[in-house]
Amino acid sequence: MELRHLRYFCVVAEELNFTCAAERLHMSQPPLSRQIKQLEQEVGAELFERSSRGLRLTPPGVFFQQHALQILEKVEVTIDATRHMARKKRDLFGIGFVPSVFYGQLPMLVRDMRRLDNIELTLSELTTVQQVQALKAGSIDMGFGRLRIDDPDIEQEVLFNETLIAALPTGHPLEGTSPSCEELACYPLILFPAKPRPSLADMVLGIFRRRGLKVDVVQEAHEVQTALSLVASGIGITLVPEQMKRVQRDGISYVYLEDKTISSPVICSRRRGEKPSPLMLEANHILNILIDNRHTKRYP
Incomplete structure (x- = not known):
């Protein structure tokens, strides 16, 4: 299944007419009908009810349409954000966190890093175990949790208790x-x-x-x-x-x-043995200041 199949389906679901949908997609009607039929075969369900009165979405078709639209919207948002980042020549820096740490130092870290001109910051709500997997996959650069994880590829630092x-x-x-x-x-x-x-x-x-x-x-x-x-x-x-x-x-x-x-404990997780990037060095610097402020009771 490719994204074009989802686009084809969504247009047909909106028009409920193969001829009109084909015109919108700038293609002929027979290939479009074949693509939709192949999609139904791959999904394993009839998405449209075909009758002499025209097309109608089946209950599985309604469900599939809702999720297909969400997928296409997510793809569009991701593409736009990527283009924006490329135009601004910004580097991506990802932070993972468990919700219970987002009421102390982490919001201040996020605030200070967002002030930097060269960074596109992404935040992901993840458990500590999920953070470890995301760090290893490269989808985040730093994680904040409360669980000690024994993994040779990950280093953990207890910031404070x-x-x-x-x-x-x-x-x-x-x-x-x-x-x-x-x-x-x-x-x-x-x-x-x-x-x-x-x-x-x-x-x-x-x-x-x-x-x-x-x-x-x-x-x-x-x-x-x-x-x-x-x-x-x-x-x-x-x-x-x-x-x-x-x-x-x-x-x-x-x-x-x-x-x-x-x-x-509040624990910061990072990839082990990786040379810190300029953004990581900046994040570590800000984090050290925030933790020092906490230890010296310069803020609650």
Whole structure:
């Protein structure tokens, strides 16, 4: 299947008339009909219902049209962005991240790098495991996550350890306290992300497991924002990185734990043994300043 087949199909689906579609595509009608028939054979479904009254999309045809249009639009956007980058003579720099690190230093890094004239910055929301694969494939240049991965092609640097705090529904019995893990284990727990694993969810479970505590996992969410919405709904409590305090949401109270050493690492992943490009050197320089600011408490 080629992109032209998708274009042919989308025009026919819009016109619902082979003759009119062929005119728009500047081709004759018989070859167009053959191309659509071949497409249907490759897909394994009839996309059009043919009758004396004309053409009509079948249910599989409607589904295929929706996704074909999305694919063609994505291709067009990618081509335009590539041309724009070539005209501006900008170099591409990709950053992968897990959502829970996007509330501290990472937005500042992105902001400062976007000010550079010679860079086209791309951001990809990826788990740490996915970041490793993307780094090896060359689709990103730097990743930010919380999971240690043992891979000979990837080097990881722990930037700092971030304190974990509890997010509680407003009015919760533990609100205004500094609860112990034993106290937290008495309440339903919300974990994130649900998958893929391992992830921060497994780190949180490990905190309780190492203390011999059993927890009631009432819900697993894919994203931290979903987990907080569940907390606000009174479904349960969850542990989040300290930077999430920046997210002010109705129905949620944040409290520090009794054990202030409970934390999660923020880890930067890069390709191992690769000579740093000028953009990588610039990114490392900005990152070092931001991390130094955090350690010296020049900002929260």
